Every structure is written in structure tokens, then in C-alpha cells.
Amino acid sequence: SSGSAQANPEQHDIQYLTPIQIGTPPQTVNVDFDSGSSDLWVFSSETPADSIKGQAVYDPKKSKTAEEVKGASWEITYGDKSSSSGVVYRDAVTVGNITVKGQAVEAATTVSAQFTRDANNDGLFGLAFSALNTVHPKQELTWFDHAAKELDHPVWTADLKYHKAGTYDFGVINKSKYAGKISYIDVDSSNGFWMFNMSGYSVGNSTFKPAQFQGIADTGTTLALLPAQVVKDYYKAVSGAKIDYFQGGYVFPCNAKLPNFVLGVGQAKVSIPGKYVNYAPIDVAGKTCFGGIQSDDDVGFSIIGDVALKAAFVVFDATAGKPRLGWASK
Numbered sequence: 443s444s445g446s447a448q449a450n451p452e453q454h455d456i457q458y459l460t461p462i463q464i465g466t467p468p469q470t471v472n473v474d475f476d477s478g479s480s481d482l483w484v485f486s487s488e489t490p491a492d493s494i495k496g497q498a499v500y501d502p503k504k505s506k507t508a509e510e511v512k513g514a515s516w517e518i519t520y521g522d523k524s525s526s527s528g529v530v531y532r533d534a535v536t537v538g539n540i541t542v543k544g545q546a547v548e549a550a551t552t553v554s555a556q557f558t559r560d561a562n563n564d565g566l567f568g569l570a571f572s573a574l575n576t577v578h579p580k581q582e583l584t585w586f587d588h589a590a591k592e593l594d595h596p597v598w599t600a601d602l603k604y605h606k607a608g609t610y611d612f613g614v615i616n617k618s619k620y621a622g623k624i625s626y627i628d629v630d631s632s633n634g635f636w637m638f639n640m641s642g643y644s645v646g647n648s649t650f651k652p653a654q655f656q657g658i659a660d661t662g663t664t665l666a667l668l669p670a671q672v673v674k675d676y677y678k679a680v681s682g683a684k685i686d687y688f689q690g691g692y693v694f695p696c697n698a699k700l701p702n703f704v705l706g707v708g709q710a711k712v713s714i715p716g717k718y719v720n721y722a723p724i725d726v727a728g729k730t731c732f733g734g735i736q737s738d739d740d741v742g743f744s745i746i747g748d749v750a751l752k753a754a755f756v757v758f759d760a761t762a763g764k765p766r767l768g769w770a771s772k
């Protein structure tokens with residue numbers, strides 16, 4: 443089997459939301475597909491009313507196929523300090539036209555303020571490796587790990603786009619979505635992430651600078667978070683750019699000419715158009731803008747988020763024992 447689902451951007455492409463169906467009859471929720479985590483959790487009938495501000499909720503009591511996973515619970519904190527926790531049900535979950543029966547659906551009983559404020563986001567759909575799933579005492583598998591057995595190929599692809607809808611495909615690599623060859627690089631999944639090595643970078647028309655650093659492909663992170671020195675090199679080429687400690691990163695005049703940024707990934711060159719690096723204005727006048735490339739604050743690896751991913755067609759290949767990432771232009 444294979445299937446496809448929409449990746450719908452929220453304002454400034456801060457995140458991409460995908461409709462999925464849970465339960466019988468189907469309850470549709472819009473969730474954030476996140477290759478940087480491995481829990482499928484949703485706002486639910488068990489989320490306190492004062493923590494819900496417009497989100498759709500999953501109500502297991504209205505699903506004939508829901509079963510409570512007795513004694514199971516979960517709790518998660520993300521890189522941006524947002525967090526949630528709750529209880530666990532098993533139910534049918536459909537993405538595109540692919541249904542997994544008995545998927546662990548984690549119903550939130552607490553959500554942090556960032557999630558409450560995020561009115562259109564009904565939950566997270568983890569697509570990192572199942573080793574990161576937080577359900578205890580018995581860890582659960584991701585939807586993709588359940589689905590992979592039925593898929594024509596154990597792969598899924600991300601075709602995110604700048605300020606417009608893209609797609610996530612499962613079980614198929616759709617040739618109409620990319621140009622040229624797909625260049626594959628090995629993944630080190632030992633930390634549960636889609637982690638890979640980068641070989642260097644270039645800013646604008648400058649020569650390519652070899653640099654060895656690793657990063658994770660993270661569809662749930664908005665920006666491209668790179669080593670501080672790389673980021674400093676980039677903004678040296680942007681007149682008026684400076685670090686705004688109140689905003690927490692590099693800002694520049696919104697009318698600044700932003701150079702393209704090229705990331706070396708194995709044999710591939712991922713070219714991020716300068717306009718993707720103009721993330722969003724920080725003031726109502728639209729005078730000062732926040733950069734889409736920021737420092738990874740030396741967390742030990744870079745986080746290749748949506749600002750970079752939307753510049754490529756990315757294959758998340760989970761072939762047993764040999765996970766890989768494929769990169770293609772489009």
C-alpha cells in the first residue's frame with residue numbers, strides 16, 4: 443500500500459498541519475507531523491476545558507474501536523520547552539488511505555501554554571524512531587513503524603513548500619515531486635533521530651566551505667538551527683544583521699537582500715533560497731525581521747527544520763538495519 447496526506451502551512455510556515463482520522467466513526471484532527479519525536483498525542487475529551495482554545499479533540503468514548511491501554515501514561519518535553527502528558531488508548535488511525543489498527547493514541551490530560559495558544563494544532567504525530575516513544579511502562583511503536591509492514595517500501599517522503607501546501611507520502615517515492623537524482627546519506631538512528639552528517643556550506647556565491655557537523659532532519663522544528671560559526675558567516679553577508687538578545691537570535695532589516703545558503707549533505711547540495719531565510723517580521727511595522735537560520739546553541743547537533751527541508755524533496759528511508767535520508771532538488 444501507499445498513501446499521501448497534505449502538509450498545510452500555518453502563518454509564516456511556523457508549522458505544517460496534516461489531517462488524520464482516528465477511531466470509528468472517524469474523528470478528523472489536524473496534527474503536526476514531527477520527524478523529531480515519536481509520540482502520537484492529541485487534544486482529547488480528557489484535556490481540561492481551560493487548556494483548549496479552539497483545537498479539535500479526540501473523544502475515545504465516541505469511537506467503537508477505542509480501547510484504553512490500562513496503566514499506561516506518557517509525558518514529553520520538546521526542544522522549545524513546550525510539553526504535554528496523558529493517558530493512552532488504542533484505536534484505528536488513518537493517514538491518506540492507510541489505516542493502522544491498534545495504534546497507540548496518546549490522549550492529553552495536560553498541555554503547556556504554547557499548545558493551548560496554538561489554536562489550529564490538535565496534536566503531534568511522531569515520525570522519529572520508536573525508541574524515543576515516551577509511553578510507559580510499555581513503550582509503543584509509531585504509526586509509521588506499524589504501517590511500514592504493509593507499505594510497498596518502508597519509506598515516507600516530505601515535500602514541504604514555502605507558504606503553500608505540500609505533501610507527506612508513505613510507501614512510495616513519487617517521481618513527479620522532484621527533479622534530478624535523489625542523493626542518499628546514511629542515518630545514525632542510535633539516538634532515535636534521523637541524524638546525518640553535513641560536509642560543509644556556502645553563503646551566496648562564495649566558495650563551498652568544508653565543515654563536518656551532524657544534524658537531525660526535524661519536520662517539527664520551524665527554523666534551520668546550525669553551528670554558531672556557520673550562522674555568523676551567513677549573517678556577515680546580510681547588511682544590518684545583528685543578534686537581538688531579546689528576540690533570541692539574528693534579526694535584520696526586512697528589506698535586506700538575503701543570500702542563498704547551500705548545505706552540503708553527502709553528494710547533494712541543498713540550496714535554500716535567501717527569501718526562505720526571511721522568516722517573519724518581529725514588529726508590526728514590518729521593519730525588522732527574524733532570521734530563518736539561527737544558531738543550534740551548541741546542543742551537540744544541528745536541527746535541520748522546515749526552513750531547510752522545504753527547499754528539498756526528502757526521503758525518510760527506514761530500510762531495516764540501514765536507515766537513510768534521500769535529498770533531491772525540486
Ligand SMILES: Cc1cc(CN)n(C)n1
Nearest residue numbers: 478479520521522662663
Ligand atoms: C512541539 C514541538 C516539536 C518540535 C520538534 N521536534 N519542537 C521543537 N516543538
